Amino acid sequence: MHLDVLDLRQFYYRTRLGRVAQKSIRDQVQTLWPEAKGQTVAGFGFAVPLLRPYLADARRVIALMPAEQGVMPWPQGAANVSVLCEEHLWPVPTGMVDKLVCLHGLESSENPGAVLDEAARVLGPGGRLLIVVPNRAGLWARRDATPFGFGRPYSLGQIEAQLKRHDFVPERHAAALYAPPSHQKFWLRSAEMIDRVGRRVSTYYAAGVLLVEATKQATQPTRTGLAERVRRPLQVLEGSPQPAGVSGRGGA
Numbered sequence: 001m002h003l004d005v006l007d008l009r010q011f012y013y014r015t016r017l018g019r020v021a022q023k024s025i026r027d028q029v030q031t032l033w034p035e036a037k038g039q040t041v042a043g044f045g046f047a048v049p050l051l052r053p054y055l056a057d058a059r060r061v062i063a064l065m066p067a068e069q070g071v072m073p074w075p076q077g078a079a080n081v082s083v084l085c086e087e088h089l090w091p092v093p094t095g096m097v098d099k100l101v102c103l104h105g106l107e108s109s110e111n112p113g114a115v116l117d118e119a120a121r122v123l124g125p126g127g128r129l130l131i132v133v134p135n136r137a138g139l140w141a142r143r144d145a146t147p148f149g150f151g152r153p154y155s156l157g158q159i160e161a162q163l164k165r166h167d168f169v170p171e172r173h174a175a176a177l178y179a180p181p182s183h184q185k186f187w188l189r190s191a192e193m194i195d196r197v198g199r200r201v202s203t204y205y206a207a208g209v210l211l212v213e214a215t216k217q218a219t220q221p222t223r224t225g226l227a228e229r230v231r232r233p234l235q236v237l238e239g240s241p242q243p244a245g246v247s248g249r250g251g252a
Contacts, residue, residue, distance in 0.1 A: 002108045003147055005070035008046045011147055017183050020147070020191045021208075022049040024176040025132060025193075028211055029101065031172060032130065040097035042122065044115070045092070045105025046147075048074045048082065051131075054099075062097075063091055066105065088114035095124040103132045106152035116166035118214055129168060129214045133159055140181045140208030148181070148208060159212050168214035175199070177208025 029050050036054045042062040043051045046069065055061055055075065063082035065071040071084040085091055087109055100119055106112050119129050134141040134153040139152035143203040154162075160170045178198025180192035188195075198206055 001110075001150065002069035003046075003068055003104065003150055005046065005065065005072050008069070008104065008147055009072055012046075012049050013072060015148065015183070016188050017181065019223075019231070020188055021148075021177060024179075024191065024195050025103070025209060025211070026050050028174045028176045029130065032211065032213055033099060033128075036099055040096055041099045041101075042092065044096045044100065044102045044119070045069070045108070047101050047103040047105070050101050050103055056185060062092065064092070069108075070105075073107070087111060088118055090118050092121060092122045094121050095127075097122045097127055098124060099128050099130070101130040101132065104147055104151075106131055107133050107153065109151075112152075112162065113166060116163065116168065120167055123216055128171075129163075129216075131159060131163070131212045131214070133210055133212075135207050135210045137205050138177070138208040140177055143181050145183075146179075146181050154210065156210055156212070159210060162218075163212065163214045167217040169217050169240065170212055170214045172213045174211040175207030175209065176211065178206055181208065 012022050026049060030053055035057060037057040038059050040060045040084065041051060041054045041058045042064060044064045046065065048063050051061055051063060052075065061081050063074055064085050065082055066087050067084055071082055073080045074082045075130045083091060088111065100123055102119070106115055109115050123129060134148040136153040140146060140148040143149045156173060163170055177193040180187050
């Protein structure tokens with residue numbers, strides 16, 4: 001079940017904990033994708049907190065928001081780039097997107113397979129998908145005081161297996177949100193330091209969210225019967241009548 005867009009906006013833009021979460025995840029996204037100059041960058045779900053760094057240099061930025069969640073204009077004070085869409089039918093031409101990030105889109109979907117199929121459709125050659133999901137082993141998935149406490153949390157193995165089932169190849173992974181999901185001032189002030197320590201101690205076990213980067217699997221077109229024809233090259237006289245006394249195998 002998708003959260004309402006107003007609740008997501010309230011969390012990320014009106015609370016200190018939401019701003020902490022936004023910075024922690026966005027820092028990891030930028031580590032994986034430092035730039036997107038001249039590229040088309042899209043986000044599905046509520047990915048707008050992660051898209052802002054690409055507005056200046058990307059050729060195009062598109063924020064796809066599912067109808068079950070609702071849509072809001074974004075970015076504030078500039079030309080709107082957000083659009084309402086169906087989970088399994090995005091108003092984006094096939095092969096148009098270079099980078100696609102999904103935040104609050106997969107774990108809350110009733111049909112995550114359809115989301116991944118649509119992601120594969122819109123990504124062009126060499127395109128990259130970055131999935132951000134609640135970590136099943138983390139604290140954030142256990143509290144419904146944040147958006148990460150809703151929907152289906154994943155382990156690293158589970159999200160990688162799901163990607164592979166839909167013709168994606170997992171390439172890299174990262175993690176974020178090592179600080180507890182608390183509104184207390186001590187934890188909010190310490191969140192950045194805890195993130196740094198957490199990344200040194202554990203790659204993902206203690207983190208609140210997992211980030212998995214994947215590429216589309218390149219499939220080679222098949223030509224039925226070609227291999228068999230190569231293994232058994234055609235003989236010009238194969239099957240034709242042989243003169244009396246002549247062996248088809250030749251020799252003495």
